[in-house]
Amino acid sequence: MKKQILTFLLIFFSGITCFSQSFSLADDFKSLVNGSEVFQSGPSDTLQLITWLHLTNKSGSSCEVLMKKEELQMLPGGSSSICWGGYCYGPEMTVSTFPLSMLPGETVSGCFGHFGPNGCRGESVVRWVFFNQANPSDSVSVTVHYSTFPSATEPIPNRQSSLTFGGPIPADHQIVVRHSLPPGCQGRIDLRNQAGKIISASEPVSLSGSVKFLIENLPAGIYFCTLWMEEKPIVTRKAVVIH
Numbered sequence: 001m002k003k004q005i006l007t008f009l010l011i012f013f014s015g016i017t018c019f020s021q022s023f024s025l026a027d028d029f030k031s032l033v034n035g036s037e038v039f040q041s042g043p044s045d046t047l048q049l050i051t052w053l054h055l056t057n058k059s060g061s062s063c064e065v066l067m068k069k070e071e072l073q074m075l076p077g078g079s080s081s082i083c084w085g086g087y088c089y090g091p092e093m094t095v096s097t098f099p100l101s102m103l104p105g106e107t108v109s110g111c112f113g114h115f116g117p118n119g120c121r122g123e124s125v126v127r128w129v130f131f132n133q134a135n136p137s138d139s140v141s142v143t144v145h146y147s148t149f150p151s152a153t154e155p156i157p158n159r160q161s162s163l164t165f166g167g168p169i170p171a172d173h174q175i176v177v178r179h180s181l182p183p184g185c186q187g188r189i190d191l192r193n194q195a196g197k198i199i200s201a202s203e204p205v206s207l208s209g210s211v212k213f214l215i216e217n218l219p220a221g222i223y224f225c226t227l228w229m230e231e232k233p234i235v236t237r238k239a240v241v242i243h
Helices: 002-019
Strands: 023-026 036-043 049-057 063-073 079-084 100-102 107-116 122-132 135-149 162-165 174-180 186-192 198-201 208-214 221-229 232-241
Antiparallel strands (some): 049 107, 063 122
C-alpha cells in the first residue's frame, strides 16, 4: 500500500513538473497570457511591422531558450522573420539556430518578430513561440494578427498616419523623422536598436511635424523608427547609421 502511495505521489509531482511553465511574456504595455492574441496594423508600404516582446525566465534554473515562428495565415508576398539572441534570421528559418541562455528570473527584451507586407494588403497571422531547448513542451507563445492597408475599408486614423525620413539615410549625426497623424490623435516616435532596446523616444506628437534623434554616439548599424498611436505601433521604418 505504501509503495502504491509513493508511486502515485511520484506520478503526481512529475505531472506538475511537466505542465509547469518556465516563461512569461509581456509587450511594452502589459503582461501577456500564454496564447494571447495581439493585433497590429499599418500601411502596406511599410518596411516591417515589428512585435516587440519581453521574455522572463520565471523558473528556478537556467534555460537554453529558442524562438520559432508558425505562419498560420500568410498573404501572397508577405514574409516573417525571427530576431532572437542577437541574431536576425531570414524568412526561410522557422526556428532560431542559436539558443539564448537565460538565468533564473532574467528578462530578455531582445526578442521580436518581423512581418514584411511587401505591398500586400489584408491580414496575415503568425504565432511566435519561445521554448526550452531541453524540453520543447515548456513554452510560451503569442499569436499576432498583422493587418495592412491601404484599402477602401481602411480605418481613417491609419489612412492619415505616415512616417518618413526628412534627412539622408544612411545617416551619420542625426536622424530626422517626419510624421503625420489624424486630427485629435496623439502619438510618439521611438528609436530602437536591433536588439529591441529603446535608444530614444520623442515627446508626444500630434498632427504633422518632425523629430530629431542625435546619433553621433551610437554605433554604426541598423536601427528602427516606429510611430505609435493609442499605444499601438502604426508604422516602422529602418534607418542605417554610418560614421
